[in-house]
Amino acid sequence: MENAILHSTAERVLASRSEARRRRATIYLILFLLVAWSIKVTVIDDTDWERIGSFSSILKEAGRFFAIDFSLFPKLIEPAFETLVIACLGTLLGVVLCLPVIWFGAANITPFKPITYPLARLMMTLSRSIHEIVWALFFVAAVGLGALPGILAIAMRSIGFIAKISAEAIEDIDPKAVEAIQAMGGGKLQVLRYAILPQVLPVIIGVTVFEWEINIRRSAILGLVGAGGLGLVFFRQMNTFNYPGVTSVILAILILILIGEVLSHYSRKSVI
Amino acid sequence: MPILEVKNLRARYSNSTPEILKSLSFSVEADDFFAVIGPSGAGKSTLIRCINRLVEPTGGEVMLYDTDVLKLSSSELRRLRRNIGMIFQEFNLVDRMSVMDNVLSGRLGYVGTVRSLFKMFPRSDIDRALQILDRVGLIDHVDKRADALSGGQRQRVGIARALMQEPRLLLLDEPTSSLDPKISREVMALIKEIAGEFQVPVLCNIHDVQLAMEFCNKILGLQDGIKMFDGATETMDQQKLDEIYAMEVL
């Protein structure tokens, strides 16, 4: 190709590249300024810098957590078990409560679409928008302290995700199986049992196990607001300023979550 | 004076798998278009990758311009790699990037890290890229996304990228296996032309024997990691081919 044409192409390419570069740079600059302003407003202005002290005093404060109170471990076994049981019951209850929500929330089987479908979707969003601590606070006010509000809070929090995934799974099923059952004269319930359930059950079990794992994490901290388990021990250790004890509790929680991950990994392998 | 001298090259992927290359020796001259042929599993792909150490050999010497590739540190290796252009079977382009950016990425070994991260390649690189793109016939596709091109066009981007490196050796790993026969011919012809123009030796792993015989001046026949043939294309005959491919059922 002629040198002149090549040269003009080069100019064009260079121009568009530097323009793209300039555009990107301005966006980054704006973002950077936004972030810097946010940091100034939230962190720098809001923090009581005198109280925090020097960097070394912060490190010292943090260092208090770097010890483990081994004597605490035997006393952690029961609360850990309690945490686990609360997570299990909460997940189970959540699945049970989920069933009507899944039914209403699947566009293809919902009984009265204009009302029941948005209602179910709203329920799912509410469940996922309200933090488990908030649910726990509500239930502690309603039923008192102990394991029950924890179980209820976890159940309500889990509904959202399990129902969402399960309803989507039902919406994605192969309609041919439904057609076949209907053609044979099957009613709604039979369609559910023979066409929908077999396709959807593995998904429901999978997402339940997934949510159960996360619920162990949640159950551990609900004790902070009175719902029993390791959270309560954590609360007490913090109040008595026994920082190594706090670390021990955190370690116990990590171990519990690890067990949960291992169990969920193996159960998923056997189901799928 | 050979550009590339391979002596007793050995390679295996792990201690539990069998040896892929068994004490291989050959050399490549400055004007060679060297084909490596052989049945599947003969070690052709491994051999190509041992030259620039994308696969680590377990023994032997690879002398490129009097430097033993196998003895280089990782930063020295990177500096050597920028002089070795490689063209892949699956093209290995970055699909979401434009043709221009894909070609420019050939200069990554030459451009400083920070500049390259912001895609600030020097003017000389852009000029060179456009010249090469013009040479391979893609000047009208400069700003298109790589995945918007046909297979043959994509391979030509790959060729352009390799040429951007100002390579002193070209490694080809089955460059035509993903292309249909007519395009394959065009691509091989293009590579041969350009290699001749820029005076770059080529080592090419190819499984289409006809293409090898048509475009390459020397042939290395591998079977099971062992050299069965090493010589000029004219001296290759059907009997020798049968020996090399003896294990292949098809």
Place this chain on the structure above:
Amino acid sequence: MNIPTTTAITGPPHWRRFRFPQSLYHFGALLGVLVFVVFAIDYLNIPLERLLTMFGRIGTQLTERYYPPDINYINDKDYFASVLDTMQMAYLGALFGLLASLLLGWFGAHNVTPSRRYVYPAARLITMICRAVHEMIWAILFVTILGFGMLPGVFALTFFCTGFAGKLLAEEVEAINMGPVEAMRATGANGLQTFVFGVFPQVRVAFTGIAIYTWDVAFRAATVVGFFGAGGMGWYLKRNVLQIESERVAAILFSIILLVLVSEIISAWARNRVAKMA
């Protein structure tokens, strides 16, 4: 016409609904769950009798104590400031968390990590710890070390988002096509260049989705970290819960739900835009 069939030779085929031992396992599993539930209810001293009255109580609570929500309380300049604070904490936490997750997603991916022996397990461990520790625990820890305010909140949210996004990103990176990565290495590019040119373009779209998801989760957590002193709306929540000002709590909860819903709508829109761009 009598076509001899195998059944004529061996007798009618044997089929039963309840196959042994599969059905035994299923039945056993169900029974096990039931037993567990009974045991658990007893072990945790759950007052089942109270459960029935509970519904009544929740009903009366909702109607008497929580209704009507005290909107005037939250219609307040300071409260709005705390809402803004909450949002800023959330997006700072999400931003820093995402930046950190880029590093952890790279180092914690088996196929592109610089060192499989040391860097990979270290990155995976850090990601796991950040993920496993609940955001509230991070909040409490940082409040203890740094005092009250938004600084510990930002730290807590950052650590939480790092774990959250890091694991998701590492999974995406492990699923990429290694071809372009090999090509970059072959041109002599160093590790960082290979990541930017070979790895990141392949996960860019997924990363945007992860970013939106992370913002969602960060915002939800940000509304509550104030409960433990880490700044934002949560502090109002705590103060009124402790003072049992239920109508005010209702109003605060209402505002939280509203904000989260708005944020969800925005992220759903953003996700739509990204899906169209890909």
